[in-house]
């Protein structure tokens with residue numbers, strides 16, 4: 001469904017990702033791991049169209065979307081939940097979700113069904129988003145993205161700043177999203193979480209793929225994550 005080939009992207013002179021290739025199938029889940037600054041967020045931003053690719057291609061549902069705008073990619077079903085959640089803090093949870101209705105594609109996800117998926121978000125619907133806990137905000141951000149009925153959901157560091165128990169609860173919802181045929185590409189610094197929830201792990205080191213595959217050995221992941229020198 002999503003096929004990235006030889007993808008590179010840069011901020012001015014700084015090339016942040018180089019020659020990345022990966023594939024995510026419909027209903028599949030792939031986790032991108034790596035240390036701070038490895039290029040994980042850059043990869044998601046480039047796939048979502050917020051950053052222009054300098055080389056390589058992004059194919060989605062059989063079409064080349066590399067040159068399309070963020071808006072057009074979203075219309076086709078590529079939806080990003082950015083790092084930091086970016087909710088409208090002064091609006092209620094319900095209002096934040098209502099805004100997403102304007103970008104709604106057809107599918108099972110609606111206000112009712114995302115409230116069912118995240119009962120805590122439903123309970124907090126009349127609260128200002130800025131007053132919610134980090135976990136509640138993250139659930140709201142995922143709910144907002146789902147309302148668009150994405151074909152592929154890009155999740156940037158769901159666990160950032162959250163207690164492990166909350167992260168576990170959020171990740172436990174993912175199989176219900178995958179069941180609908182949505183693919184998920186997520187970024188995660190926590191290797192154990194990444195391995196637990198994904199079919200496949202893709203490790204970045206200084207912008208390049210250092211390891212990728214299924215059922216990877218922990219020692220290999222550690223070398224790929226930190227670089228060979230760090231573990232030597």
Ligand SMILES: Nc1ncnc2c1ncn2[C@@H]1O[C@H](COP(=O)(O)OP(=O)(O)OP(=O)(O)O)[C@@H](O)[C@H]1O
Nearest residue numbers: 011014016034035036037038039040041042043189
């Ligand atoms: N807006 C930007 N302008 C310039 N350089 C940037 C920008 N955003 C990121 N970078 C640089 O690009 C590289 C990759 O950053 P990126 O945020 O993609 O890494 P990351 O793996 O997501 O790390 P983190 O876990 O810290 O978010 C880093 O060297 C970073 O300093």
